[in-house]
Amino acid sequence: MDLSKISIKLRPRNGYAAIDLGTRMAQKNWKSMFLSAVIFTLPLFALLIFLMPNHPIWAIFVVWWLKPLWERPLLLILSQDVFHQRPTLKEIILHGFKLLFKQLIPSITWRRFSPTRSFDAPVMQLENLSGSERRERLTALHSRSPSSISGMTIMMHLIESLMAFAIMLFILQFLPTDDIEWKIFLENLVTNSGLHLYYLLFAIGWYLAMVLMAPFYVAGGFSSYLNQRSIREAWDLELVFRQLAAKHKSRSFDYKNIIVSILVCSFIFITPKTYSADEQEIDLYAEQKSRVKAQIENIQSGPDYKRTETTTELRRINPLEPNSDEDESEEADESKSSSSSSLIGKEFGRVLSWLFLIALIVFILFKIPAMIEYFQSGARSKNEKLSNKKKPEQLFGLDLKLENLPDDIVQESKILWQQSQHREALGLLYRASLSKLIHQFDCEFEDGFTELECLIIVQQNQLSLSPYFSELTQAWRLLAYGHKLPSEQTFLTLADHWSNNFVPETSESNKQRGVDE
């Protein structure tokens, strides 16, 4: 590797500018980095899904936990690209597998939740430092590290989570399932009432989000690391010197020039001086010098040398510090504020990461009993949940709330019939039937359904009350649209049989019977 041939422009930047550089680096190498991430994770993810088909969340959790390991090949690609090297896929796989086992245990245990993980990775992976050396090195690098690194970690967490949900919902749009409503979906997800399809989709979404975002996270950390080295160790200058040295070294020794130089020098020393000519030359020289100086000043006052750059950053100002010493202590202040703000950011990030982990573990532990119960009880709970999803209170312009129905529907309808309110009497029976069918028999009716379409739904659900409902529907249609009054006997029969079919005590047995049939 030729360190003098660097592909990026190194100079001291602020933290977010360094991350921007990392983003550009990730964009440049995105294809190979993404491919590498997929190669190292997909077999594991697929294997875990295969082994635990009912627990896709566990599978993705394992892949997520092992992130520090499979991010290493990505850093390898970036570190080589910085010096114009493009490793082949084979090299990436070979080196990647060697890198996986480097400081394995610390990486996936106590260092796993470091908010500066991507920033610290090059120290271990590229500088090959471990133990106290690594610690000292990181202390040195962190001493003026900006809070942007922790901020980036938090942001990446958020983006990854959002992206996981977004991908999952995107996939859901293409599934030919029944309409998935947000409320139902979130309810199912949170209450864990089954539907491991959602969990599987969530796992796939999370996996894709991870492999899509990992190149940017690794590159952001790596560019911050390079930036920190430029600030602390003037690594950018070192590389410039290396380039200069390499340039001079590459030149062959020019004997001709040396000989010509010696000859010219000796000619100058041997030639006798003419003083009158010398005075004239001195005046000429002074004149030239002043002209050149003026030209230089003119050029330096031009726009090329007057570039101003405005940067905005947050700094803690110590109000007790006297203003007069501002200039002298500016550098010290900057150092202090920078290190303190980075320390705060880092601690904040660390606390957030741990809180996230704890919340995740608590959530999973809390959900385990429900998951076990679900997987033991099959899809029953799922069906129960789904059955509750559509309980319209008003359909076809009718109030179908159970609580708004009279206590004794049959008696009430008979009273109405006796009062010659025939339409209202039969209408009450029909409305009450619809209400019961919706709330107790889980029939799903749409606003646009006609009476016959409702009847078809009831028949499709194979409810034992469908013959009765068919008779009631016919009588109702004749009265409502044909204006033909059913005979009193027909009405009384319908009213008397209503209770047998719709009262709560018998409804469950009816339903069960219908299902059995």
Place this chain on the structure above:
Amino acid sequence: MNESNDQEISPATEPKPSPFQVCHNKIQAIRSQIKKAVIGQDNVVDLALVSLLASGHLLIEGVPGLGKTLLVKSIAKAISGDFARIQFTPDLMPSDVTGHAFFDQNDSSFKIRKGPAFTNLLLADEINRAPAKTQASLLEVMQEQQITIEGTPHIIDKPFMVLATQNPLEQEGTYALPEAELDRFLLNATIEYPDASSEEAIVKMITEGHVGDSFATEQIEAVASTKDILAMQKVATKISVDDSLYSYAVRLVQASRQWPGIRAGAGPRATIALIRCAKALVLLRGGNFVTPDDIKQIATPVLRHRISLSAELEIEGVKVTNVIHDILEQVEAPRG
């Protein structure tokens, strides 16, 4: 056509058959005669009869060779009516449709030569191939049932029905029907390819004992007269419609005007057409009152040609029928 709602409800039994029952029997006789010739196109046959009973005009969309001419010929023969066919071409003149006045040198007077529109059943084949002026020549006869030649209106014989066809595939060199003219058609039917068994029956029927590939309508008997049709049209108007169904029809049509993705919804003619067609459909089925199911069933052919989708939906490939289906699902159905 689906006959899901005619089996449960039958008109009240009376010692003497009601006019509805008489009409139903006659229509069924016509229907069975037509179906002797037109096989596997029950839906289009029913829509043509609905259109005839509702005294409207039918726009049929379908590729050539599916029996459109045969359908019109069969209806004409079954009702003992006249039949005329005009092949619309780009050079067809309005006078070729309606007729014109000419100077008869024998008696030195102007005489009227009546065009093919003077008939009971007019088949306007590939109507969109003629320019707008010729298409518009049908407007008067379709709406007013009269033809004006040289300033003199001529009343045409009733019943009168135009069955116009459009080829949905070939759009090159065609003139799309203006919305005003489309609105004059009561119904829009699509004629599809027959299924395998129907096609087999058609082939067998045409190839056994016939010369050529066209079906002869000799075996169709005239089971009704044009007077019967006029009487049935009157009976159809007497079919009972509950007030809630008028509201339902209005709600449906108004929904088409406010529905997202619809550029231009249906006009009041569509509401009128919904009720007229629902009544005719009920008569065809032997009922005597309209139900929401009848309106829902007839809504697609009534609304299909009266709705224009927005460019976004057209680009997405959404069909008008899908949108109508959504409207029917979401607009509140009446409950008496």
